[in-house]
Amino acid sequence: MFFSCDLQVWLKKNGSSNPSRARFHQWPWTRIFSHACWLIWKAHCKQLFSEGIPSSLEVQQQCLFHLMEEVTMGTLSHKLLQHNHERSWTPPKEGExxxxxxxxxxxxxxxxxxxxxxxxxxxxxxxxxxxxxxxxxxxxxxxxxxxxxxxxxxxxxxxxxxxxxxxxxxxxxxxxxxxxxxxxxxxxxxxxxxxxxxxxxxxxxxxxxxxxxxxxxxxxxxxxxxxxxxxxxxxxxxxxxxxxxxxxxxx
Incomplete structure (x- = not known):
């Protein structure tokens, strides 16, 4: 259900539901939904200030990028970007x-x-x-x-x-x-x-x-x-x- 109901009802429903999905399955829907709303709002502000509006694909990619950020033992890490300090050529992990x-x-x-x-x-x-x-x-x-x-x-x-x-x-x-x-x-x-x-x-x-x-x-x-x-x-x-x-x- 998208905008087939009142905006407040729609926001509340999406904030509490957990629909089935393939692309973002590893994260809770509430986290996905809040990130998506924030990025759509940012896109809207860019348009208002004539900075150009990102495509829906860009918004999806930005959402994925933010979702991939994790904090482990007080240290921020990212599933896509990894900082390595190898002294010589390093083989990948088994299976990679x-x-x-x-x-x-x-x-x-x-x-x-x-x-x-x-x-x-x-x-x-x-x-x-x-x-x-x-x-x-x-x-x-x-x-x-x-x-x-x-x-x-x-x-x-x-x-x-x-x-x-x-x-x-x-x-x-x-x-x-x-x-x-x-x-x-x-x-x-x-x-x-x-x-x-x-x-x-x-x-x-x-x-x-x-x-x-x-x-x-x-x-x-x-x-x-x-x-x-x-x-x-x-x-x-x-x-x-x-x-x-x-x-x-x-x-």
Missing amino acids: VRLDVDASIRQYSQATCDGVIRDATGEWIMGFEKALGAYPVSTAEILAIKTGLEVCKGLHISDIHVYSDSLEAINMLIKDSRTNHPFKEEIEETRKLLYEEWNVIISHANRENIHCADSMTRTVQVASQDVILYPEIPAWCREGFWRDKRTMAGG
Whole structure:
């Protein structure tokens, strides 16, 4: 029941009910409803002050982001964004994959992206590369995350820990991109993937800890805007791959 009754009755009913739902099933409905009302009110205020109004999809994503915040032992944590301070390449947890991504700008401002997917033992699952077109580096880094998630989706992988060396790209995905951002569509498409029905975590990594993805970006002269997949370790990644295997934390 939405607005088929008096507003006060509607608010009271939604504040005390617990309807069945698929997308937000892990949180109490009262928490979801209060967050959604607050975000709709914020959107209304933005419209009043001519700041542009977010789409319904943006409101849903913002709601999910806030719901994923938790306080444990007095410390704020987040299910999507995880702060890691790894000294060497760290394998993902059992049942997860680690997705390292990187991007670079080549001649005439043409961007490319690359990535490597590995399992909990550090074994190679898949590598990929793609020509993106003319983009600034921060947007290219976002599209590297998007491409990597699309590859994982194609491989039917649902538990993913993404590592990027671009804090700017991560912050742009987490925060409101605003309606006037020149690459708002690319940001929103990537953000939509993050909030799909799977388990995704994003962490920042130092460049030396995503060595394989970085070496692909520096070595490959990719021209295709189709994703090129590498089910086997390419020659230019072998040295970095075996270095990670020897030194990986927990190994």
